[in-house]
Amino acid sequence: MSKDAKQGVAETIAAELRDAIERGEYRPGDQLPGENALIKDYGAARLTVRSALGMLQAEGLTTTRRGVGVFVRSFDPIVRNGISRVSARKWKAGRSVWDDETRGRRPTVDHFEIVAEVDAPDDIAAILDSDDKVATRRRRYLLDDKPVIVATSYLPAALVAGSQILAEDTGAGGIYARLADLGHAPAHFREDIVGRMPTKAESEELAMPAGTPVFVVTRTAVTESGDPVEVNVMVMDAGAYVLRYDFDA
Amino acid sequence: MSKDAKQGVAETIAAELRDAIERGEYRPGDQLPGENALIKDYGAARLTVRSALGMLQAEGLTTTRRGVGVFVRSFDPIVRNGISRVSARKWKAGRSVWDDETRGRRPTVDHFEIVAEVDAPDDIAAILDSDDKVATRRRRYLLDDKPVIVATSYLPAALVAGSQILAEDTGAGGIYARLADLGHAPAHFREDIVGRMPTKAESEELAMPAGTPVFVVTRTAVTESGDPVEVNVMVMDAGAYVLRYDFDA
Numbered sequence: 371m372s373k374d375a376k377q378g379v380a381e382t383i384a385a386e387l388r389d390a391i392e393r394g395e396y397r398p399g400d401q402l403p404g405e406n407a408l409i410k411d412y413g414a415a416r417l418t419v420r421s422a423l424g425m426l427q428a429e430g431l432t433t434t435r436r437g438v439g440v441f442v443r444s445f446d447p448i449v450r451n452g453i454s455r456v457s458a459r460k461w462k463a464g465r466s467v468w469d470d471e472t473r474g475r476r477p478t479v480d481h482f483e484i485v486a487e488v489d490a491p492d493d494i495a496a497i498l499d500s501d502d503k504v505a506t507r508r509r510r511y512l513l514d515d516k517p518v519i520v521a522t523s524y525l526p527a528a529l530v531a532g533s534q535i536l537a538e539d540t541g542a543g544g545i546y547a548r549l550a551d552l553g554h555a556p557a558h559f560r561e562d563i564v565g566r567m568p569t570k571a572e573s574e575e576l577a578m579p580a581g582t583p584v585f586v587v588t589r590t591a592v593t594e595s596g597d598p599v600e601v602n603v604m605v606m607d608a609g610a611y612v613l614r615y616d617f618d619a
Numbered sequence: 620m621s622k623d624a625k626q627g628v629a630e631t632i633a634a635e636l637r638d639a640i641e642r643g644e645y646r647p648g649d650q651l652p653g654e655n656a657l658i659k660d661y662g663a664a665r666l667t668v669r670s671a672l673g674m675l676q677a678e679g680l681t682t683t684r685r686g687v688g689v690f691v692r693s694f695d696p697i698v699r700n701g702i703s704r705v706s707a708r709k710w711k712a713g714r715s716v717w718d719d720e721t722r723g724r725r726p727t728v729d730h731f732e733i734v735a736e737v738d739a740p741d742d743i744a745a746i747l748d749s750d751d752k753v754a755t756r757r758r759r760y761l762l763d764d765k766p767v768i769v770a771t772s773y774l775p776a777a778l779v780a781g782s783q784i785l786a787e788d789t790g791a792g793g794i795y796a797r798l799a800d801l802g803h804a805p806a807h808f809r810e811d812i813v814g815r816m817p818t819k820a821e822s823e824e825l826a827m828p829a830g831t832p833v834f835v836v837t838r839t840a841v842t843e844s845g846d847p848v849e850v851n852v853m854v855m856d857a858g859a860y861v862l863r864y865d866f867d868a
Contacts, residue, residue, distance in 0.1 A: 381819065388818075430815040449811075458868040546868070561864045562698075565814040565832045565857030566679040570630065583814050583832035583857070591868075608814030608832070615810045615864050619707040619795070619840075 376418050383412055383422035391431055391442055398444040402432065428581040430609055447612045448477075448513065452561050454616065456546065456589075464542030477511035477518060484508075484536055487527040494524045497590055497601050503527040505536060507545070510575065517576045518610040523602045529554065545600065546591065554599045556591035563587050565608060572605055582609045625667050632661055632671035640680055640691055647693040651681065677830035679858055696861045697726075697762065701810050703865065705795065705838075713791030726760035726767060733757075733785055736776040743773045746839055746850050752776040754785060756794070759824065766825045767859040772851045778803065794849065795840065803848045805840035812836050814857060821854055831858045 390396055403411070408419045423440055426432045432440050454460070455467045483506075490504040498504070507523040523545065525535060534541050535548045546556050564586045568578050576584070585608045591600040639645055652660070657668045672689055675681045682692050703709070704716045732755075739753040747753070756772040772794065774784060783790050784797045795805050813835045817827050825833070834857045840849040 384819075425819065428816045429818050447813075452864055453866045456868065556868045558865065558867055563812065563834075563862040563864075564696075565834050565860075567677045567830050567832065569678055570633075570674070581816050583816065585812075585814050611814075613812040615701055615812075615866075616807065617702045617864075617866065618807055619705065619805045 376415070377421070379412065379414050380418045380421040380425065383408060383414065383419065384425040387422070387426060388429075388431065391426075396442045398442050398446075400442045401438075402426075402440045402442065404439055427579075430582060433579055443609075447610055448518065449612045449614050451614045451616065452587075453559075456556075456559055456591075458546075458555070458557075461543040461546040462550070464547065466544060477513045479509045480512050480517070481510040481520075482508070482538060484538065486531065486536055490524060494601050494603075497588070498524070498526065498598050500526065505530050507535070513610065516610070517607070519604055519606045520572075520575055521602055521604045523600055525549075525600050529599065549591070549599055554593050554597070556599060557594040558592045560590045560592070561587055562589075563613060568605075576605070576607050578607055579609065582607065584608055585611060585613065587613070625664070626670070628661065628663050629667045629670040629674065632657060632663065632668065633674040636671070636675060637678075637680065640675075645691045647691050647695075649691045650687075651675075651689045651691065653688055676828075679831060682828050692858075696859055697767065698861045698863050700863045700865065701836075702808075705805075705808055705840075707795075707804070707806075710792040710795040711799070713796065715793060726762045728758045729761050729766070730759040730769075731757070731787055733787065735780065735785055739773060743850050743852075746837070747773070747775065747847050749775065754779050756784070762859065765859070766856070768853055768855045769821075769824055770851055770853045772849055774798075774849050778848065798840070798848055803842050803846070805848060806843040807841045809839045809841070810836055812862060817854075825854070825856050827856055828858065831856065833857055834860060834862065836862070 387402060396402060405416060405419050405423075408414065408422070409416060412419070423432070427434060431443060433443050434440050460467070485506045487503045488506060490498060490501070494504065495501050504524045505527045508520070510517055510520045512518065529552065530536060533548055533552060535545050540548055549555060565583050566586070568576065568584045572578070572584055578584070585606045587604040587606065589602045589604070590598050592598050636651060645651060651672075654665060654668050654672070657663065657671070658665055661668070672681070672683075676683060680692060681689050683689050709716070734755045736752045737755060739747060739750070743753065744750050753773045754776045757769070759766055759769045761767065774794075778801065779785060782797055782801060784794050789797055798804060814832050815835070817825065817833045821827070821833055827833070834855045836853040836855065838851045838853070839847050841847050
């Protein structure tokens with residue numbers, strides 16, 4: 371059989387399995403037929419069957435458990451409400467950005483790193499419009515034992531020196547409430563979202579499944595007088611999130 | 620050399636090229652050294668060099684022009700301001716959602732399809748909270764001759780029957796102004812963003828570069844009285860977009 375013909379067979383197998391998943395014949399968590407069963411059913415070569423299964427994995431429809439088999443992916447994402455989670459009403463009331471959105475499944479921090487003073491990376495310096503030193507708060511969050519997000523906040527070092535913003539526990543309402551205490555309450559936010567494949571380092575830190583992209587959300591907090599006071603760069607397993615924005619016309 | 624050692628060499632080559640790109644030694648549009656040059660420089664096997672170049676492509680740093688070479692990717696994305704582009708102020712003034720955001724580079728429609736009445740797909744019926752028939756407007760947009768987005772709007776068929784919403788040219792202010800004319804002006808929007816690898820059909824329709832994910836943005840328009848009047852499913856080449864949301868604290 372020619373290479374093109376094999377490719378055609380692989381696509382047929384992938385299409386039929388995809389349809390069966392979409393019809394609900396295989397549900398999230400279900401195991402798909404094994405390689406040997408597919409080889410027999412379709413009279414196809416092993417490599418052709420693997421190519422078909424690879425297509426479904428690349429589309430994020432399935433995951434492979436090594437030595438066990440191929441399973442329909444359970445997509446029970448975190449619905450992240452970009453706007454309400456950081457509303458002033460919330461942090462002024464001493465509440466956390468994690469409240470509400472995860473339907474009781476609250477990510478936990480497993481890595482944590484605070485640096486009081488360091489040079490700002492070029493892209494961060496450009497957003498902060500300053501070459502001054504920054505303080506950084508970097509933390510990785512797990513959900514159901516799987517890392518889902520690594521968030522790194524950059525704040526002007528001179529502004530936050532000696533404040534609770536550099537403590538692991540930033541207190542009720544978090545860093546936005548503390549910035550307000552310092553007279554620099556955020557008044558406006560910008561979130562810029564990029565989607566791309568993870569770098570090797572990101573892939574390892576987030577234990578990314580093959581064929582899954584990351585979201586990189588860069589949020590800038592700006593005071594009423596227009597000063598940027600924080601940039602938070604969040605690298606997320608895109609397979610774990612739906613990013614939601616609710617707004618008026 | 621063991622498989623692990625080869626993998627290590629590939630990662631070293633990828634890391635050095637990545638650093639050179641990040642330092643600006645190779646700039647967007649520049650050609651990277653060819654396979655033969657890298658084989659000579661690193662004393663590595665061709666497959667190892669290809670593996671290194673594959674890593675950079677998967678990260679979206681480079682693109683391959685078949686038979687020509689590997690180039691640093693030009694990332695000059697469309698900055699899509701999710702909130703201001705659909706503001707009532709804009710469509711009430713008869714302006715298009717495409718105004719402003721593309722810095723003079725305005726995507727053009729090359730495929731266009733209107734269906735007056737069809738069954739709603741299950742996920743759309745769930746959002747519209749109705750099993751009634753829908754009308755659909757489906758269009759693909761090009762930027763710089765490259766398809767960047769396929770958008771499909773779903774509207775209640777009975778609501779829009781006989782209106783300019785089913786014409787190719789929906790008039791000043793587009794379909795939101797026309798919905799307002801019909802007494803169903805959108806008052807609230809929700810955008811839900813998913814990031815994943817494209818399906819084969821999406822990959823072909825958007826001429827996706829290898830290793831590049833899509834954004835799927837599902838926007839729902841809701842009237843003041845809470846009725847959903849449109850669902851727009853937008854599949855975008857994630858490499859062509861930065862999704863931006865500006866909002867108050």
